[in-house]
Amino acid sequence: MLLQLQNITKGYGEPGKHSYRQVLKTLNFGVEKGDKIAIVGPSGSGKTTLLNLIGALDSPEEGKVFFNEKDLTSYSKSELAGFRNKNLGFIFQLHHLLPQLTLLENVLLPLLPQSNSVSGEQKEWAEHLIKKVGIWEQRNQKPSQMSGGECQRTAVVRAMVNKPELLLADEPTGALDEENAKALTELLIKLSDEEGITLITVTHAADLADQMDKKYTLKNGKLV
Numbered sequence: 001m002l003l004q005l006q007n008i009t010k011g012y013g014e015p016g017k018h019s020y021r022q023v024l025k026t027l028n029f030g031v032e033k034g035d036k037i038a039i040v041g042p043s044g045s046g047k048t049t050l051l052n053l054i055g056a057l058d059s060p061e062e063g064k065v066f067f068n069e070k071d072l073t074s075y076s077k078s079e080l081a082g083f084r085n086k087n088l089g090f091i092f093q094l095h096h097l098l099p100q101l102t103l104l105e106n107v108l109l110p111l112l113p114q115s116n117s118v119s120g121e122q123k124e125w126a127e128h129l130i131k132k133v134g135i136w137e138q139r140n141q142k143p144s145q146m147s148g149g150e151c152q153r154t155a156v157v158r159a160m161v162n163k164p165e166l167l168l169a170d171e172p173t174g175a176l177d178e179e180n181a182k183a184l185t186e187l188l189i190k191l192s193d194e195e196g197i198t199l200i201t202v203t204h205a206a207d208l209a210d211q212m213d214k215k216y217t218l219k220n221g222k223l224v
């Protein structure tokens with residue numbers, strides 16, 4: 001099992017106080033290597049909260065998160081930062097590319113904290129991905145000179161440049177028009193299949209959710 005969430009409880013506010021709102025309730029979830037999973041559910045059901053726990057961006061009030069059998073809830077903040085950088089890739093609804101950098105520079109940025117310089121092998125992998133997602137011609141352009149679809153494909157490459165074991169996507173097609181959303185959906189599936197990456201996506205898009213191997217709905221704080 002690549003990822004295992006055991007009896008997770010998470011809310012906002014101070015437990016016991018009137019303002020406390022419990023979002024996840026003794027939730028259990030297991031992910032096998034290579035899984036392609038969609039998490040759906042109504043607005044406010046806790047999808048982003050769950051993704052933040054899986055991505056080690058937040059910690060549960062109760063319960064444990066295991067990644068490759070290691071208990072992430074026992075990690076310090078700096079250990080978690082190292083863990084995220086090494087093992088996870090994130091894609092958000094908005095691409096969050098840096099406007100002053102070119103496509104290629106944006107993509108290589110996550111590699112710099114590890115070594116201060118990018119090795120030949122890392123650059124080759126990045127270039128392989130850029131070609132694969134069809135934005136090689138734009139590699140020296142800045143985000144303002146690229147289309148929304150091209151920017152989001154750049155964000156996908158940036159998320160994969162560290163060769164993560166797990167790719168987490170929060171509404172990755174949410175800001176795209178129908179045609180670009182369809183293209184990005186196909187791309188995520190192709191990359192996950194061909195590069196052997198496990199994918200978990202939160203989405204309102206039926207087209208994306210239906211093409212994943214497994215679909216879970218977040219309901220009353222649990223996945224069903």
Ligand SMILES: Nc1ncnc2c1ncn2[C@@H]1O[C@H](COP(=O)(O)OP(=O)(O)OP(=O)(O)O)[C@@H](O)[C@H]1O
Nearest residue numbers: 012013021023041042043044045046047048049050
């Ligand atoms: N930092 C926070 N402080 C207080 N309440 C929060 C916080 N973040 C989220 N919430 C609340 O927790 C609940 C779940 O939020 P979350 O963003 O996880 O839902 P979601 O399913 O991702 O919603 P959407 O589909 O609208 O993005 C909501 O009621 C939200 O108002």
